[in-house]
Amino acid sequence: MSISLYSLVIYPILFILPAYAANGAPVLLKGRWRGKYLLDRGKKIGGRRILGNNKTLPGTMVSLAGGIVVSLAEYAFLPYMLPVGILLTVGANAGDLAGSFIKRMVNVAPGKNALILDQYDFLAGAFAFAAPFAAYFPSLYGILFIAALTGAMHVLTNHGAYRLRLKDVPW
Numbered sequence: 795m796s797i798s799l800y801s802l803v804i805y806p807i808l809f810i811l812p813a814y815a816a817n818g819a820p821v822l823l824k825g826r827w828r829g830k831y832l833l834d835r836g837k838k839i840g841g842r843r844i845l846g847n848n849k850t851l852p853g854t855m856v857s858l859a860g861g862i863v864v865s866l867a868e869y870a871f872l873p874y875m876l877p878v879g880i881l882l883t884v885g886a887n888a889g890d891l892a893g894s895f896i897k898r899m900v901n902v903a904p905g906k907n908a909l910i911l912d913q914y915d916f917l918a919g920a921f922a923f924a925a926p927f928a929a930y931f932p933s934l935y936g937i938l939f940i941a942a943l944t945g946a947m948h949v950l951t952n953h954g955a956y957r958l959r960l961k962d963v964p965w
Contacts, residue, residue, distance in 0.1 A: 797935060806936035807943070808868060812861040812879035813886040813920035818951060819860030820853035821960045827852040833891070845894045846904040857887055874930055881924040889919015907965040913948040917941070 831851040834844035865879025893908070893915025902908045917940070924931070932940065956964035 797933075801933055802935055802939055806932040806940045808872065808875075809878075809930070809932050809936070810882065810917075810920070810940050810944075811868065812864045812875075813882040813916060814947070815864040816857045816861030816883040816886040816920075817890065817916045819856045821955050823853060823856060824960050825962065839899070842898050842901070843904075844898060845891060846898055848904055849891060849894055854887060857890075858883060861886065874927070878924055878927045878930055881927065882920040885920040885923025886916040887919070888923060889916045892919060905963055907963075912965065913945055914941070917944050 825848075827850040829847045829850075832845070832847065833849045833851060833854060834846070837844050861883025862880060865876050865883065868875040868879060893911050896911060896915075897906075897908050898904075921931075921937075931937065952961060953964045955961040
Protein backbone atom coordinates (compact mmCIF):
# COMPACT_ATOMS: atom_id res chain seq x y z
CA MET A 795 0.00 0.00 0.00
CA SER A 796 1.37 3.36 -1.04
CA ILE A 797 0.57 6.45 0.98
CA SER A 798 0.88 9.71 -0.90
CA LEU A 799 0.64 13.31 0.22
CA TYR A 800 -2.61 13.51 -1.73
CA SER A 801 -4.24 10.50 -0.02
CA LEU A 802 -2.96 11.35 3.46
CA VAL A 803 -3.40 15.14 3.57
CA ILE A 804 -4.88 16.84 0.52
CA TYR A 805 -7.87 14.58 -0.19
CA PRO A 806 -8.88 14.31 3.48
CA ILE A 807 -8.89 18.12 3.77
CA LEU A 808 -10.93 18.48 0.56
CA PHE A 809 -13.31 15.80 1.79
CA ILE A 810 -13.99 17.32 5.22
CA LEU A 811 -13.91 20.98 4.15
CA PRO A 812 -17.74 21.36 3.85
CA ALA A 813 -18.13 20.18 7.46
CA TYR A 814 -15.34 22.51 8.62
CA ALA A 815 -16.99 25.43 6.83
CA ALA A 816 -20.36 24.56 8.37
CA ASN A 817 -18.85 24.28 11.84
CA GLY A 818 -16.96 27.57 11.62
CA ALA A 819 -19.40 29.80 9.75
CA PRO A 820 -21.72 30.76 12.65
CA VAL A 821 -18.92 32.58 14.48
CA LEU A 822 -19.07 35.16 11.69
CA LEU A 823 -22.36 36.36 13.19
CA LYS A 824 -20.37 37.50 16.27
CA GLY A 825 -23.13 36.31 18.59
CA ARG A 826 -25.59 38.87 17.19
CA TRP A 827 -28.48 36.43 17.41
CA ARG A 828 -27.57 34.83 20.74
CA GLY A 829 -30.77 34.39 22.69
CA LYS A 830 -32.96 35.22 19.67
CA TYR A 831 -34.66 32.83 17.25
CA LEU A 832 -33.69 29.92 19.48
CA LEU A 833 -33.82 26.46 17.93
CA ASP A 834 -35.18 25.01 21.18
CA ARG A 835 -37.53 28.01 21.65
CA GLY A 836 -36.51 28.10 25.30
CA LYS A 837 -38.03 24.68 26.01
CA LYS A 838 -36.69 22.42 28.74
CA ILE A 839 -36.44 18.74 29.54
CA GLY A 840 -36.24 17.89 33.22
CA GLY A 841 -35.73 21.55 34.06
CA ARG A 842 -32.77 21.86 31.67
CA ARG A 843 -32.72 23.77 28.41
CA ILE A 844 -32.68 21.48 25.37
CA LEU A 845 -29.95 23.33 23.43
CA GLY A 846 -29.31 26.71 25.04
CA ASN A 847 -29.05 30.31 23.85
CA ASN A 848 -26.16 29.70 21.45
CA LYS A 849 -28.12 27.51 19.02
CA THR A 850 -30.16 29.83 16.81
CA LEU A 851 -31.93 29.69 13.49
CA PRO A 852 -29.63 32.36 11.93
CA GLY A 853 -26.54 30.48 13.11
CA THR A 854 -27.85 27.24 11.65
CA MET A 855 -28.72 28.90 8.35
CA VAL A 856 -25.24 30.46 8.08
CA SER A 857 -23.73 27.08 8.92
CA LEU A 858 -25.73 25.30 6.23
CA ALA A 859 -24.96 28.03 3.70
CA GLY A 860 -21.22 27.88 4.44
CA GLY A 861 -21.02 24.13 3.97
CA ILE A 862 -23.14 24.15 0.84
CA VAL A 863 -21.10 26.95 -0.76
CA VAL A 864 -17.92 24.93 -0.19
CA SER A 865 -19.66 21.83 -1.59
CA LEU A 866 -20.65 23.75 -4.71
CA ALA A 867 -17.08 24.99 -5.16
CA GLU A 868 -15.72 21.46 -4.83
CA TYR A 869 -18.35 20.15 -7.24
CA ALA A 870 -16.49 21.82 -10.12
CA PHE A 871 -13.49 19.53 -9.49
CA LEU A 872 -15.00 16.55 -7.68
CA PRO A 873 -18.62 16.16 -8.89
CA TYR A 874 -19.50 13.54 -6.27
CA MET A 875 -18.71 16.07 -3.53
CA LEU A 876 -22.00 17.93 -3.98
CA PRO A 877 -24.18 15.25 -2.35
CA VAL A 878 -21.36 14.16 -0.03
CA GLY A 879 -20.68 17.76 0.99
CA ILE A 880 -24.33 18.48 1.65
CA LEU A 881 -24.57 15.38 3.86
CA LEU A 882 -21.34 16.35 5.65
CA THR A 883 -22.79 19.83 6.21
CA VAL A 884 -26.14 18.61 7.55
CA GLY A 885 -24.36 15.98 9.64
CA ALA A 886 -21.98 18.56 11.10
CA ASN A 887 -24.99 20.58 12.22
CA ALA A 888 -26.74 17.52 13.64
CA GLY A 889 -23.59 16.49 15.50
CA ASP A 890 -23.10 19.97 16.92
CA LEU A 891 -26.72 20.09 18.08
CA ALA A 892 -26.43 16.62 19.62
CA GLY A 893 -23.31 17.79 21.45
CA SER A 894 -25.16 20.83 22.80
CA PHE A 895 -28.05 18.62 23.88
CA ILE A 896 -25.70 16.26 25.73
CA LYS A 897 -23.94 19.19 27.42
CA ARG A 898 -27.26 20.62 28.61
CA MET A 899 -28.47 17.24 29.90
CA VAL A 900 -25.30 16.67 31.94
CA ASN A 901 -25.34 20.24 33.31
CA VAL A 902 -22.42 21.74 31.40
CA ALA A 903 -23.20 25.44 31.32
CA PRO A 904 -23.56 27.11 27.89
CA GLY A 905 -20.20 28.39 26.70
CA LYS A 906 -18.27 26.07 29.02
CA ASN A 907 -15.74 23.67 27.55
CA ALA A 908 -16.55 19.95 27.33
CA LEU A 909 -13.32 18.26 26.31
CA ILE A 910 -13.61 15.90 23.32
CA LEU A 911 -17.33 16.59 22.85
CA ASP A 912 -16.76 20.20 21.77
CA GLN A 913 -13.99 19.23 19.37
CA TYR A 914 -15.52 16.17 17.73
CA ASP A 915 -19.33 16.29 17.92
CA PHE A 916 -19.67 17.94 14.51
CA LEU A 917 -17.15 15.55 12.98
CA ALA A 918 -18.98 12.46 14.25
CA GLY A 919 -22.25 13.81 12.86
CA ALA A 920 -20.65 14.65 9.51
CA PHE A 921 -19.19 11.17 9.10
CA ALA A 922 -22.43 9.51 10.21
CA PHE A 923 -24.59 11.44 7.74
CA ALA A 924 -22.14 10.96 4.85
CA ALA A 925 -21.88 7.20 5.53
CA PRO A 926 -24.01 6.31 2.46
CA PHE A 927 -21.09 7.66 0.40
CA ALA A 928 -18.44 5.70 2.33
CA ALA A 929 -16.77 4.72 -0.97
CA TYR A 930 -15.55 8.34 -1.21
CA PHE A 931 -14.26 8.53 2.36
CA PRO A 932 -10.54 9.03 2.82
CA SER A 933 -8.43 6.03 3.81
CA LEU A 934 -8.09 5.08 7.47
CA TYR A 935 -4.89 7.13 7.60
CA GLY A 936 -6.73 10.04 6.02
CA ILE A 937 -9.49 9.80 8.64
CA LEU A 938 -6.89 9.70 11.41
CA PHE A 939 -5.28 12.78 9.87
CA ILE A 940 -8.68 14.53 9.86
CA ALA A 941 -9.14 13.65 13.55
CA ALA A 942 -5.72 15.04 14.46
CA LEU A 943 -6.21 18.12 12.30
CA THR A 944 -9.63 18.75 13.83
CA GLY A 945 -8.19 18.74 17.35
CA ALA A 946 -5.43 21.16 16.39
CA MET A 947 -7.68 23.40 14.30
CA HIS A 948 -10.25 23.58 17.08
CA VAL A 949 -7.69 25.09 19.44
CA LEU A 950 -6.13 27.43 16.86
CA THR A 951 -9.33 28.73 15.27
CA ASN A 952 -11.12 29.25 18.57
CA HIS A 953 -8.21 31.18 20.05
CA GLY A 954 -8.00 33.22 16.84
CA ALA A 955 -11.73 33.96 16.88
CA TYR A 956 -11.47 34.94 20.55
CA ARG A 957 -8.59 37.35 19.84
CA LEU A 958 -10.59 38.83 16.95
CA ARG A 959 -13.51 39.28 19.37
CA LEU A 960 -15.70 36.95 17.33
CA LYS A 961 -16.10 34.65 20.35
CA ASP A 962 -16.52 35.36 24.03
CA VAL A 963 -14.40 32.39 25.14
CA PRO A 964 -11.21 30.90 23.66
CA TRP A 965 -12.66 27.36 23.27
